[in-house]
Amino acid sequence: MSQISGFHRDRIRTVLKASPLMPVITIKHLDEAVPLCQALFDGGICVMEITLRTEHGLKAIERVREAIPEAWVGAGTVTCLAQYRQAEAAGAQFIVTPGVTEELLEFALTSESPLLPGISTASELMLGYGKGYREFKFFPAEVAGGTPALKAFSGPFPDATFCPTGGVRRDTARDYLSLGNVQTVGGSWLTPADAVAKKDWAKIAEIARGSLSDIS
Numbered sequence: 001m002s003q004i005s006g007f008h009r010d011r012i013r014t015v016l017k018a019s020p021l022m023p024v025i026t027i028k029h030l031d032e033a034v035p036l037c038q039a040l041f042d043g044g045i046c047v048m049e050i051t052l053r054t055e056h057g058l059k060a061i062e063r064v065r066e067a068i069p070e071a072w073v074g075a076g077t078v079t080c081l082a083q084y085r086q087a088e089a090a091g092a093q094f095i096v097t098p099g100v101t102e103e104l105l106e107f108a109l110t111s112e113s114p115l116l117p118g119i120s121t122a123s124e125l126m127l128g129y130g131k132g133y134r135e136f137k138f139f140p141a142e143v144a145g146g147t148p149a150l151k152a153f154s155g156p157f158p159d160a161t162f163c164p165t166g167g168v169r170r171d172t173a174r175d176y177l178s179l180g181n182v183q184t185v186g187g188s189w190l191t192p193a194d195a196v197a198k199k200d201w202a203k204i205a206e207i208a209r210g211s212l213s214d215i216s
């Protein structure tokens with residue numbers, strides 16, 4: 001069976017180690033992408049997942065990569081190979097999927113941008129585990145069992161690391177991060193819709209700073 005390369009694993013580990021918080025960003029207006037990500041970066045967060053849930057996702061990735069070269073910019077909500085290829089072409093440095101398919105896991109073994117595959121069960125995890133994947137998004141974290149589920153995974157999969165996302169909030173991030181198999185938590189709480197609509201970038205930077213301080 002083909003296995004994940006050292007380069008791919010190192011890249012994903014580097015990304016996860018770079019920030020304990022990964023904002024999940026959905027861009028409603030393209031001109032918001034750079035100031036929003038700049039505010040997060042100014043607030044101390046250097047890893048960002050920009051989702052492909054709107055028509056602006058790919059262009060936003062392109063713009064943020066160019067404007068903030070020091071940040072790690074990934075593409076999220078990638079659900080098929082066509083999107084994977086488009087995200088790579090837009091400059092995404094890593095790819096996040098909400099779940100796994102055999103096709104995506106195989107493609108990602110030799111892709112330019114490495115994959116952080118989403119799983120919520122032991123069986124899904126094992127699909128990736130067999131190919132050498134050891135870093136996973138745990139999604140949707142809260143409804144899939146939260147911290148007790150992650151503790152349970154550490155028995156059979158002691159060398160797997162998770163980025164729980166989905167229902168994680170500022171006041172629960174610390175509980176997840178206290179687990180030995182969690183390196184980073186993701187969430188949309190870092191970019192509240194009302195602050196983004198008001199273009200209140202100072203508020204976004206403050207939320208980033210405050211959230212980092214809450215978990216330190």
Ligand code: 3PG
Binds near residue numbers: 024076098167187
């Ligand atoms: C994701 O795609 O990771 C989630 O939609 C983020 O979940 P949240 O909005 O509950 O933080």
